[in-house]
Amino acid sequence: MEPKISEKAWNPELEKNILKQWEEEKIYEFIPENENFTIDTPPPYPSGRPWHIGAAAHYSQIDMIARTARMAGKNVYFPIGIDRNGLPVELYTEKKHNIRMRETQRDEFLNLCREALDDLEAEMILIMKNLGISGNFANYYRTDSEEYRSLTQATFIELWNRGEVYLANRPNNYDWVSGTTIADAEITYEDIPTKLVYMKFKIQDTDKEIIIASTRPELLCACKTIIVNPEDERYTQYIGKNIIVPITNAEVKLRTHHSAQQEFGSGAVMVCSYGDQNDVALFREFEMEEIVAIGLDGKMTEAAGEYAGLKPKQARTKIIEDLESKGFVEKIEDIVHRTPVSERSKIPIEIIPMEEYYLKQKDSVEKMKKLGQEIKFHPPMHKQILMNWLESISIDWPISRRRFYGTEIPIWYCKSCSEPHVPEPGKYYKPWAEEAPFDKCTKCGKSEFVGEERTFDTWMDSSVSPLFVSKFNRDKEFFDKVYPTTIRPQAKDIVRTWLYYTLLRCEQLTGKKPWSEAWIMGYGLDEKGMKMSKSKGNAIDPLPVIEKLGADTFRFWSASEINHGYDFRCNEQKIESTKKFLSKLWNVSRFLSSFPVIESGNVNPTDKWILAELDNLVKECKKGYEEYNFFVPAIAIREFTWNLFAAHYIEMVKARAYGIGFSDEERDGAIFTLHKTLSTILKLLAPITPFITEYLWKELYSKESIHRQLQVEPESLEDQSSITKEITEFNSLVWNEKKKQNLSLKDTISIEIPDNLKSYKNDLKSMHNLA
Template identity: 35%
Template sequence: MLSKKYNPSEVENKWQQYWQDNEIYRYDFNSNKETFSIDTPPPTISGSLHIGHIFSYTQAEIIARFQRMQGKNVFYPFGFDDNGLPTERLVEKEEGIRASSMPRSEFIEKCLNTTKKYEEEFKSLWTAMGFSVDWSLQYETINKRVQKISQKAFIDMAKVGKAYIKQSPVLWCTTCQTSIAQAELETVDKDSTFNYIPFLVEDEELIVATTRPELLYGCVCLFINPEDERYKKYIGKTALVPLYDFEIPIYPDEKVSLEKGTGIVMCATFGDTTDLEWYEEHKLPYKKIVETNGKVSDSVPYLGGLKVLSARGKIIELLKDNNLLRKSDNISHRVSVHERCGKPIEIIPSKQWYIDILSEKEKYLKAADSINWYPASMKAKYISWVENLKWDWCISRQRYYGVPFPLWYCNKCGKPIFAKDEELPINPMEYKPHSICSCGCNEFTAETAVFDTWATSSLTPMINSDWKGDSDLSQKLMPMGMRTQAHEIIRTWAFYTIVRSLFHTGELPWKDIMICGFVLAKKGEKISKSKNNGTLSPKDLIDRHSADELRYWSAGARLGTDTMFSEEELKQSKRFITKLWNAASFCIMQLQDFDGERPEELLPIDSWIIEKAKSIEETMEEYLNQYEIGLAKKEIDEFFWSDFCDNYLEIIKDRLYKPEIHGSNERKSAQYALYKSLLEILKLYSIYVPHITEEIYQEYFRAFEKDISIHNLEWGIDIDTEKEKILEFGELIEGIVSEVRKYKSERNLSLKESLSNLKVKIPKEFNGYFNGTLKDLKACTWAGNIELHCDEKFSVEIIK
């Protein structure tokens, strides 16, 4: 018997420990079952987890449980992305330090301590949520095994030129002091001013509007649209740069807008990405203005040594003082910022390592057609990103805590010297090459940059399968069954993983990709660690409510859609948990003398509820194979609340209570149907609410079932009936009950108010089913008599 009230705070911890002790979710490396492998996003160690993580990770975990209950051997690892800039910034913030102000080794040690703390916190939270992860498969992107895989993969690319080094302009974050990739850019609206400045051409003024007057000294030319009748006569001439008095050429280019500003654009190295495009297309000279630290170069007159914003303010004052500022307009315009810190980026020449992606864009576009995208609309986001790529992927970062580049440079000829495979993983700053350079030099300088964190996390399918390691499972696990992730990192994690997998294995990384939505703090703003708007702590929510309540809420949305969250949302979850417990309590109370055997004959309404449960399971499977956990949950919810609780339990209640009137075999038929349908309901719900379903299973069903956990069972229910006929019959019975309830409700009558007669018209083929349900129907409707008339058109006439 179940206790009167369900206590999740006691139950959930108990079963989490039970699952762990009995290795319920451990992947069986020796099993002959079909493997379903899951590539889960390793959460970045950049702060505490929030409700948005609960939302998306739970949706994916539900799929893991579903596949396991389809009889598959589920490979469900979990990792932590614990190296790179996000972790460094977290450590700097928490410790109140700057990485650049202390020895590298000391800072790395602080990073290691911090990541360990957060990983324990994350793991504790996922465990508290009842995640069916195989923790023996855990990995960290900074650990030695993963470093070896990452370094080996890089060397393989570098040896064939897929990874290469070059000196060229690169996207640079002066705040984070590192190069970044195109995928790390975000565009935001920022307030600024259009400053109208006169350039002289043969003593005529050409007014140029610019938002970056601090780059005047770096101006290398002016551009005019060749179709612009106002200015085309100036093309080919030279202009005098105001304040600095040096001449620059005037060139034509169709990219110049005829409407924006004055129609004349100054090109400086580098104000934005368009300046960079012009620089490369027109082979323009480079003039250094902004240094890597965000200050103006000391060589720039008037502004040397100032930060960019200070330099901007100062030059505007200088232009005013020299009568060289015709006007300033306040504007709001789109600015490229670094997604990690939100600060505007600069473009600065630097020597960096890249992975070639531009030469094989068509290959990556074609790959999208061979992957199943869920929802399908997300494929368009991927295609749009690949089609609009402008640069190769810059993978080197001028930071401290990350996977080191396994190489040195020859001090004489500059050639890169790569570590040998047997030396990996290696920190080149702690070792020297064992051989001399081909030029004969034996002196080397270690590369001090580290990999972009995506350069390692893009290898998660290979990390999961221990690619080229002692227990390489690549042939068994790849392509993996499913990748789960948020839609914002399609351009990074999804794309980069496809690039790496195609190169290193020749295979796609996974068959299916499941794209989850965001939780919004307010309309249009996602909850994120960086925005610090996740005020509801998941741990506090679990303590105040329960993991199952949070899981039930997380499963409610359609895949890929964003949703708002407030604590009020959990009231519906609590109501469901209470209903499930009470319904199960009632059923188990009626099953105390049930022997588990099937009676010789099932009454029609009992066959119906079992067949209906089977039908719901089949529909849910269809949805869940499309990763639509919300639509699948809607199916079981409607069945449980309406068909099972509101109708079936009420219809059979009198038969359960009064075997002396209905017959003992008839009561056993109801008990058998209760057992089968309730167990199936628990199995279907167990992927959503694993704790309460385990508790109910263990309290009663474990005595009859062979498996030590409900989560070891497979979905499915056996019954031999005329499926379509029995389902249609059940709908007719529900229709009769509904009409009677409606009649009594409209007249403010008690549901137990007696009725003298019901005249029911149903199709002739249901006559036998109906007669077998007559006693139940009389008891449920409180009708003294029920007249049955055969008619193709269903109707109910009620006589008080």
Template identity: 30%
Template sequence: MYTVAFSVEGEDLLIATTRPEYIPACVAIGVHPDDDRFNHLIGKNARLPLFDRTVPIIANDEVDQEFGTGTMMICTYGDKADVFAVARHKLPVIKLIDGKGQMTKAAGDYQGMGIEEAREAIVSDLEKAGLLKEIENLSQEVGICWRCDTPIEVVATDQWFMRTMSLTDDVVRTAKEIQWFPDWMRSRIIDWATGLDWDWVLSRQRVFATPIPVWYCKKCGKIRIAKPEELPVDPRVTTIEDTCECGGTRWDPETDVLDTWFDSSLTCAIHAGWPEREDWRNLFPASIHPSGQDIIRTWAYYLMVRHLALFGETAYDSVLINGMVLGSDGRAMSKSKGNFVATPEAFEKYGADASRMWAATGGSTGTDIPFRWADVEYGWRFMRKLWNACRFASMRLEDYEPTPEADLELLDRWILSKLEKVIKTATEEQEYCRFMNAVDATRNFVWHIFCDHYLEAAKHRLYGEASDQASAQWTLQYAVKRMLQLLAPTMPHLTEEIYSHMYAEGESDSIHLSMWPQADEALVDEEAERAGDIIIAVIRDIRREKNRQGIPLNAELEEVSIYAVDPQEATDLTLGIEDIAATTKAENVDIHEGEGGELEVEGYAGIRFSMSSRTGDI
């Protein structure tokens, strides 16, 4: 920070500034009206150092009396505070820096210099003239370009704006009315809208973008906006034949182009068919606007202001805001940091579906998710499990003619009841865009209940006589289809492939044309679930014990004795005696009510069992 001597009626007035190169663009000196050190100067003029020019001293209650010397150099434009001060006090604008970042002729002897260069020259000249009173190191927040770190300068130019600030109350009201997934994202758009300092700048100084359809009269500067029937038009290519009010007939084109968000800000209406289709309102407002947290302040906000301005209503009834994918180190993926994984790499290794499943389950909706190969691989292993299970199912269903619902066996009622509950959970979670919960619930069911337990316990019936098969086959074709439908949004390719082999009616049929499954309350069967859970737990622990003893799972057991203290549990077990025997390959299974058995069944304190293999008791 440089303390520089200005002069007022021959006396020094010391002013501290971080930007001495802006002295040639100084348009006023601000002092706080309550500051007794300086308020007697209000209305007088101050002479600039190095430049033969005076500026008015004005009252400005935004001057920080504690900062620097307590006076403020107002110039066009050293920072944002200058922009406000100049606008509020209607001060003149001196254009000091051109589009190339060089000093204009307003800088006098410093014309043509870069900003840094001009600062050094001016500081050196101030020093020589004895006008530089103090230099102090000060760390200061400076806006920089996100791409190249160049400090950002405020430059005065003519731009096109959309008057958005006047819509802020409507934006806030609308943001509160519509649904946000997740809900806490709502405050982001409200904070953004209420914190804006100016309207939306629509014009950009670029070559490629939508042209601004405007011409200016060469003679008087009058603005001529293209008429609707003249659109689309690029004024840089097409001129107009009009005669201006002033008699002028020659027109200059607008060479600026539109901010690309100006096009994107109409997507909800365009998707609905506006303006060509008369029935566009059938699809408007959009039911959901899926987006990312990095573009709430652009896309979500601009959609809202544009549609509010044009149609007086919200662009969308709900917004889904996704988090960002981060590198596995938890930082934003970036080429320069080298912590990125290119999408094709993940696709090639584990496929698009496994990658998609990772994205859906990597974190709760709206949070950032670090990329993890292990999670993608987990999805890939799940896909293999599903594929193998479905291949088995399709072989067991090869000659199956779907019959009306057969009388269902206990374990079939057990799995269907659990499936209906998963459908209910997954549906609710999807409704609220909680994809992780929906997919986790489905995946856990398919993998760890359907594949690991149900299929194992139903195998003996599926391989058995036709009369044994009916219930299991009906259950299999019903359950697999619903599981595929639950997984279709997350694994669109694999589920389509399986569906096309097992369920498609004709070539044009697709799982993605089928309806999301509806939970069927009639299939919820609490008794079957209770009994089935016990039977499955016993099967699981007998198989576990075989494994522990190194007995192959398909090796026969001579005898399994199961003891249940609770009479109800003993009865439940009796219902599953054939499934237990067939699945554990036990020649003989007997169920006893009461104490007994060496081994406990996990999760059931009152149930124990003993087993003997062909090679002897354990």
């Protein structure tokens, strides 16, 4: 019999035709019902070359979530968005055009940013489509659209009117490279080599001195007090005395505080404005007047005296030299210091007092903890990232940024009395470029206004993504059907930012948590185990890999390589090696296409055995899919298909399926079982490899898409795993014996079938040509 499938191998070029069919048939079209499965899809950010291979693996698995839910009978809403706000595109635009943002007309700079984003976005959309992502591309959104930005502004206006936003001048994390405040959540910590300088501070009116160890001697000019631990007996007699600061000769008091660590350095600590967050807290507690030692340009201010104008690192080197030459240094140690670094610019941050807008969050921490406990995390271990972050929150969220490409803060100030005014929500406002939508000041009655020039922290936009896709305040009927959304898929590195801020903002605005489940993925690493990033130059571009090997090969690698929630290594050779499984699946399907599909048949013990094993496979896959852990079904399906179905069962029933030496009834039992097994494998595999399963399904079983089928449910058949071991061991015994005797697999051999396998005698005899 000629196989119905004539092609001898799966051709990834067929994926393009299948993509076109899906688009024409609109098989992923979403029409809201009373119950919906809504995915709060992460809008990827096109900065520089869009995406590395780890990100593409992440999004292919998000698509597996959508396909799994559809085959579970759920009405899936799978929106697609592109995140186009914030610092990365500004830095990319500056580098591409060799310009400086603050030296360029704002309108001109914004246009250059938009053009850059458009080009990068087009490639990103192409990658997503080529991956077979089944989202709503026809209506994909952009976070820099007027519609999206007007929502961000409307939510701010509502919170402003409720008193949840305030203006304050406080010490802030400052990224002097990008020239803006950043939130605690945008800081990472790196171990950086530095010098720990043991400095001699004289005790006034004595010939005594105390030694103070610091990694930041350039802040001596901002030192306002010295602290020691109250239990540190070395300093008891000097508490309350004046201490002379070296170089500056300023007089400061020695006091006690529990935060001083007796075991670090000498146990005595200088408190400066501002070396670290502990300094910030101590300045507030002691109500001390700050000295601004570092300016917005990232250089030492006039307060630093002769070191003014130097960058902190330069000032540190110079002041150490001066301390040594004047005899103020006891010793210097080379250490590795855990240093706060800007996540964006990768430069150590400074703490500088600045006037910014804050959104209240401290009072919501306990409520966020409660909501966090209600959310089901996949895998559960990553819930702790959120809980640890909530434990660390000590200040409200600074939400204003001194950048250009972002959603503008919709405030105008009275030119006369500086009273802030916010407009009515509903449209997108650009205060820096537009006339104020007010006739007169509500406080003094004057009619001239000045528009706010700052923008929001980009997380102010991203944190309302579930509200935007649900058409919050735009379509109440639609919103009521799809919100709260069902699941938030995202990477683990933005749990403390995107996940937390979304939880906070959506609860503030709706009184509900935005989703009931969170699906968290690990990092894509390079071959050496280093985190992949475009800035490090170790990122693999996914598009050439997908075009060369096909999306299904890439997707199956993603599922079979990545144990959900853990970091994973990316290697193109490994991706290519997974193609072998698709070839095996194709060969099995091509062989089975020689036989007609039979709806029922009388099955013999061999058929019952493989159907029982198939039922175990269904159970295993169901378990994995319910947890959205695609590693589980991918490994189970490959193992079953390759090492059991193809290697043992098909070989055992091949002669019977052809009707050689068997009755028609026995033949039909084999053919029925072969097709039932293959059709089940295709359904189980469809969420992971949507192209090849679609093609084979339509060729063999139905003209309707496999992605419109319901997933197979377990039949609770009797477990026959003990028989499996005996069958596979007997088959291996025969194959090894033939190899020993230098016989081909088709040659006759005389080997006794064990008594416990007598039920399978006829199939085993025909398989091995037993005498």
